[in-house]
Amino acid sequence: MYYPYFRGKQFDLLALRELIEKGLLSEKIQPIIEPVKNTATFQKFLLSAQNYQHPIYLIQNPQLGEFNTETGNIKLETVPARKASVVSQALETMTQRSEMLIIDQPSIALASDWENNQKKVLVPPEFRLLNKIKGDKILSLDHFTRLPSLNFYQECPDELFSTDYLNYQKRGFVGFSDFSIDSRIYYEKGYPSPILSLHLVYFFQDTLRIHHFLSSEEGVTQKEKFLVLMEEVKSWCNLLSSEQLTLGLTILFDYADKEKFPGMGVMRKASVMHHMELMSRYLQ
Known part of the structure; x- marks a missing residue:
């Protein structure tokens, strides 16, 4: 069972919601959501998960954001979803009811x-x-390499992402978790950059790898940079099996075919959709 961990960012929730509503997210993928903002996007995601009966885990004591208050915790307790709790105090003193516990501070757990x-x-x-x-x-691991500057990805544009799905059971775990194409360290917003980036995972000989696509700084407009970037993505995609074409990639190709720039948020959404759909197919 795969439990990807998301911190409730808008386009991550939009990605999950679209996959759920289109029946493309396997029930063997049960997202863990740590909500940071009480937005319409968050509420619509919860409603979709409930309506389509897709299992999720909602962290009822998030460690950051708008719900990180006593009132916020009480609101989350009333949401009709499986609950998870971060172990933020001695386990024997915790009173919240939950089906999953999350280790955030090893010293408290020990x-x-x-x-x-x-x-x-x-x-x-x-x-x-x-x-x-x-x-x-x-098993909880952080696989995404977050670098201080997008330019640094030029040094290692392609790397191993994960093999957890191959060996987690042999290591004594009942499931595995990561932060998808994000890192354990939470950032509300990235730094502005003249470079567009797209991080796409793919399967190669049973291992999950990730390719970091970067645009040139030379394009006059974001649209020009995006169109050149997508030409590179198309060439890369042609080298992969057709089984690795996903709805997320199709969304990006459709924008490129129409010569439109979708915005960084939609690029993020599409790359998360691509990751989750690939894992859904593999686990099925």
Whole structure:
């Protein structure tokens, strides 16, 4: 089972919602959502997940954003979804009801009593934690390479992304989790850049790799940069099997064919859709 972790960013939620409504997100993918803003996009996503009966986990004590208050936590408790809780205090003192626990601070987890735990636990693969924590464990890793400048991706435009899906069970886990094409460290907004970027995962000999596409700085407009970038993506796609063409990629190609720039948000949405759809096909 795959539990991708999303921090409730607008275009991530739009990506998940569209996949759910189009029946393209496998039930073997159960997103964990840490909500940061109480937006219409968030509410519509929750409604879609409920209407289409797609399993998700909603973190009811987020550690940042608008819901990181007592009132915010109470609001989230009333949402009809499976709940997860970040272990932010000693486990034996937590009163929130949840079906999943998330390890954020190892020191708190190590000081807690886990003997009677019956819940699934999202945990990084640290020996002390794995030894201490009882119950079903979900492997949590951060695979996305976040660099301080987009230019740095030119040094390593293609790299291994993940093989967790191949070995998580052999390592004693009941599921695996990552942050998709984002990192564990939360950023509300990126820094402005004259370069457009697109991070696309793909399967190669059973391993999941990621290719970092960067536009040139030379284009006069964002549209020109996008169209040149998409020509590179099309050439790259032609080298892959047709099974790796997804709705997310199709959305981008449609904009390119119409010679329109969709905006960075839609590019982000499409790349998340692409990742989730590929994993859905693999896990099915």
